[in-house]
Amino acid sequence: MRRIPPHVWLLAPALSFVAAMALFPLGYSLVLSFREWKLAASGAPGAWVGLANYWLLVSDDPEFLEALAATAVFVAADVIATLAIALGAALLIKRAGRINSLARVLMILPFVMSPALIGISFRFFLNPEFGIAHHLIGMLVPALAGRVWLADPTLAMIAVIASDVWHWAPYMTLVVLGGLASIPQETEEAARVDGASPWAVFRDVTLPQLLPVLGVVAVLKTVFALKAFDTIYTLSNGGPGTATQTLAYFVYQVAFNHYDMGYAAAAAYVLTAALLVLSVFYLRLVFRK
Amino acid sequence: MSAASVPGVPGYRAGPAERAAGWLRALAVFVIIAAILLPIFWIVLTAFKVPRDVYTLDAALWFAPTLENLRTVFEHPWNLGSKIVNSVLVASGTVLLAIPMATMAAYAFARFEFRGKQALFLVVIASQFIPAAVIVLPYFLMFKQAGMLDTRSALVLVNLSIVLPYAVWMIKGFIDAVPVEMEESAMVDGASRARVITEIVVPAALPGIITAAVFGFTLTWNEFLFALIISKQDALTLPIGLIGFRTDRGDLWELMAAGGILITAPMFVVSLLVHRQFIGSLTAGAVR
Amino acid sequence: MTTITLSGIDKSFGAVRIVRDLNLTVADREFLVLLGPSGCGKTTTMRMVAGLEHPTLGEIAFDGVRINEVPTQRRDVAMVFQNYGLYPHMSVAQNIAYPLKLRGVPAAERERLVARAAERVELTPYLARMPRELSGGQRQRVALARSIVRKPRVFLMDEPLSNLDAKLRVVARAQIKHLAQELEVTTIYVTHDQVEAMTLAHRVAVMRDGVIHQLGAPAEIYNDPADAFVAGFIGNPAMNLVDVEAEGAGVRAEGGLAIALAAPRPGRLTLGARAEDMRIVPASEAHFQAPVYTFELLGEATMATVMVGHTLVAIKAPKDLRLEPDTRIGVRFDPARLFWFDAASGARVRA
Ligand SMILES: Nc1ncnc2c1ncn2[C@@H]1O[C@H](COP(=O)(O)OP(=O)(O)O)[C@@H](O)[C@H]1O
């Protein structure tokens, strides 16, 4: 009798769950995307339609194209803002000090908060009558005083982005801090001795050594932004109209409001393709050695 | 040839520009801290206000606090009590299933060499990137057929898909840091592989395993999309409970805030308890 | 042309006082070595000269001008760090060129200077490599080249040889000595290795616990130590130091052994003598007698160790001598090369 090597029984439970809960749905959704299935009409999948679902998405569904555009805006702004804030905050609080370590500890709080709650709270803060943020922003920027944030497509998008940045930027700050801590201090000191101004030290020595970490942050944040759903659902509901309806939100709408499963699967697969490409980038960055 | 001593001369006198820069930095850090704390603070205040004080900014900071909201949310029709029970059961069920499986797998990935190891590991890591909608779509249909919609077990199953990969990765990082010599000397002393894992590796990597458990609990506790789709009435969790306060009569902010405290406070407490390992492993995990 | 003056320098980290009222002048073009055991504050002192650390009290001056507030990048110093501090993302050539680039030296001129600096430390074949592709010795030379590519006012080196293996260290030491003679730049060199100090320095400052115990030329420090710490720190093997008490015409070691040497004054003293300044002699001529504890062959000489009281005392002997353990031998001091210290304070007691 041959003995089963230990790594097989050690891996079996976890890997079978990953296969069942992630890989199987991945395949199933792909198959589904080639079929027609209106759940309201039938309990079983309908006819094979080939690429018709995909064709419909790109040729005859303005809502999908709008969702793509909204996704692009949301992801780009979200990633850039998160990167900028995380880098700035990390540089600011990297020195030792009581107030800085307090800031570091507090960075965990937004990260462990429910994104749904964050969305709800931002909605509350932006209420035109008694929202505290609406009121304070109105005082600082008089031009925005009378505007109803969630009724304005641009402002609603900004609000949705802000809520996601509030959730993620502190965590990404901690990641960047980890990256800064792994840069040998002697390299920055050597640059100062060599005659580099603080800005030159940052540009020539710190930033180049930090780039891999910033790359990881950028890719990770892109992934999380593409998957963002909770804050959009609770803050803007994709509105006004479809102004903040990103691809992830669109898929949800098609699948669980219109119960058009095949069509939803096709839309979901557009998102999946983007994410899988990103995951390759991510794995390259993280496991490049 | 010692120079004459100049006792008491200050070693450094910061110039005005430098002092101003110092103040600016302090101000910026203060702004960051305020940006994190003020929204949380505002929610906490709101939870203790009577509705009349919520719907005006005149009572922003000065108001007669009430515990009424924290009581109301446990009453019909909100019943946050049962939602807390569901959230606790789903989150602990997921973690209790995920952590032992993840520890075993992490150990195999950390300690054994076998064909396809790298590829398998990458598949596990990459599976986090699959959109939630793709995962929930087939399972929604299957649970519907099996009559499992609106059950806690269904939620536990789908939540495993996010918690398991993270946990494998995090725990592997901690096992990598456990010296192999510890295990080898135990094996020389005659311990079996199973005993080595349970008596040497698990205790040594326990801080990491606990961190992964806390992290997994947090993810599940806050999970929204799966719960939104799979639970209808019996298996509703806290995050879904929160959106129940959006009623025909408008949004009941003071009750949302009270519910917000209930969903957030436990996460704050545990994450601050393990914040050192938490920060360490999160940052290490992302950049390693 | 730079004289460095440290006056009344104090440095504390929190409540811990690392450097205490340090006064030191390094003359123009002098090679000064800061020597002391690990943790005594040498690096901290050097970092204050570089501006990487601010003194708590006191004044640092270049050519008489206070520079405490001048930021590092404007002090025009060059420094070789203990772990070299090479820029990992730049090639060897880029590393060496970086100080020139910051000073706006045109590319052609830069290239010429880099080539010359690399030539001087024999790095020419490695200019295109990245630091991670170099051995420890090569990295050390990149750091050296980066600091000599321009002519700084002050040259600082923090244990530049401590990460090299013993053989390479000797070669690199000679190279640094040669470079220093050529460059004629005021230099502070930090080390815990007394051989490096003795071979490289014009003057040595011996430091302990943030205090300079003695400042002088290597020969002065070796031949005329200011106190028991310096005496024990300099020389290989370390100077024998035996705690004794004056008794009658001679002294008695702590364990009870009598030594026929007249103490310069009554009370508790520490007797110091180097191994090479003692001889094995017949009992009649001996200052004291003791059984052999160990006997070692060193090659060019032999070393006999005896127990005097509670202390092991090493005596250098001719290379063809052979002794068995426990043989009783007589030992004679060279009275001209004998040192007395106060047992409590370690201060030198002159006869
Ligand atoms: N930034 C710092 N914070 C606190 N203590 C420090 C710091 N730098 C050095 N020290 C302490 O100062 C003492 C002297 O350090 P250092 O100057 O590096 O010694 P040396 O170079 O002589 O070995 C050591 O005890 C060290 O722990």
Ligand SMILES: [Mg+2]
């Ligand atoms: Mg040092």
